[in-house]
Amino acid sequence: MKIVRRLGALLSGSAAVVMMSGAAAASPASAAVDLPDGMTASYVVFDRATGATTARDEHKQYRSASVVKLFIALDYLESHGPDYVIPPEDLALLEPMLRSSDDDAASVLWVRDGWEQIVVRMAAQLGLVDTAPPAARGKWGYTAISAADVVTTYQYILTQADPKYRDFIMGNLHQATKCGSDGFDQSFGIRGALPAPWAYKQGWSGFGAAPAPGEECVEGEVQAVPDTREVRAANAAIDRENARSATMADPDIDLTSRAMHTTGTVGAYDEKIVVVLTLEPTTLSWQDSAGRITDLTAAVYATDPGQD
Template sequence: MRKLSGIFLVGLCVGAIGAVAVTIGHGAVQAPQAIAVTPVVTTMSESASPSPEPTPTPTPTPTPKETPKSEPPAVDAAELDRLVGSGEVSAVVFDRQLGKTTVSLHADRGYTSASLVKLLIALAVLERGGPVADVQRMLSRSDDDLASRFWSAYGGPAIVTGWAKRIGLTGTRAPADPGRWGDTRITAKDVVKIYQYVLAHGPAAIMAALRAATERGSDGFRQYFGIPDAAGGRAWAVKQGWSCCRPTRMLHTSGVVGDYIVVVLSEHPASVDYATASKRVTAVVSALLG
């Protein structure tokens, strides 16, 4: 601070002393500010001036907190088994953001694929430059006639064995009867791997067709059971499968719901009709998604 001058009057022992007002600014929490000093001189001929008010320091804007990612609820394996009654069920949920499986129930149990093998048929046909529109119709409407035509023209059982090796499917087997593509053997864990491959490397036409799945397949069967009925407004892309009765009834739902790959495979006694089995599979998916 600089010195202040004293002013003395004759006969009086009165000294006028300059007052110094010091204003200190408050720094933000993260980075303290330098102290600012403002000198003020007062004489007898001046009236006292108020000290200057501190300059307000802006309040730091809070850093917004990230909203925690919602995850599917914890699932009781016994409860999922109970939901299919006398049938069998396998379920796998894979979180694409976390890169890990969050639900795995009987993931290695084998089932007859029904129409889920059409995912492999689509990969085989499109890789060799086959008709995109027909492949998409085969997937979105689950068209069996197109699947049979492609199966014969693009390698039959070799489609399954070749793509199983390429993707790393450990529980997938070509059908014993080479003419029956729907009898291909699959597991829930392998179906998740197929989706991972399609999402990362497959032609975009495949996922576009799964997002456009129609409510009824080409045979009139209602294929919105499972994921579509349980998604609750969330965006989905699905490939469904159904078959009967050699000797049991198969009903599968698979696809992508938001950030999750969801696969539910189920097998029911032939005495359980499709309507009942469909409701049971939807209940399983509802339990998985919450």
């Protein structure tokens, strides 16, 4: 069943964040989109102009994979203030992290800016109800998130954050590259299914450190962080931390299935926020998983009241 809500109070000020969480908390009925066999999925399509919402299992927790990079970037900006001029060496981290999902950049900023405290600060500031840091603080991709909380995050960036932060984050997401810096093709989901213009931040986990032969992203733009002393030091610190905390329990989320997420906005003025979080069997290839989430994203978007 399609869910349509009028959330006019959402559209400005602090009510934007509070009301999105409240709307999600009402546990609306699921949208009528069939899932492929073996897929677990949650999604939200939120029309910022009308308040219309289509959702399914929006409070279910998933491991974030690279979606946590939204928190890392926002926390960096908030901690320095709107008058801070980002130095070139930090731009060389933030831009590839947002555009090409660079993991080394995320690791540097994660270690430098407080590890799991980044997530603690962002969850408190944005009023996120399902987001939690990883128990093993070296595993930033094991941060727990939900579709509802990711929508709230985009709403905060678009309506509450300082305009300089909004322009920086969304400007980079509007320039997201076809290829991730690790060689995976990140044009699935929003980019592959929905009409441009879009801005997107993808996430994936469980597919290995590099694409399987024949699945490499080709003929696509990409940005990557060079191998620097700070990159090596951050990765070494994370390796030490992961070895020390190997027996710690993570949040009650699936860490075994392959995760693939697509999040972002659609429209010249970011009119619609789209978040689709999925888990897939480990037997599925990258290409199969990418095809399935792209088809699901198209189907979910087609149920949006604004598409009628």
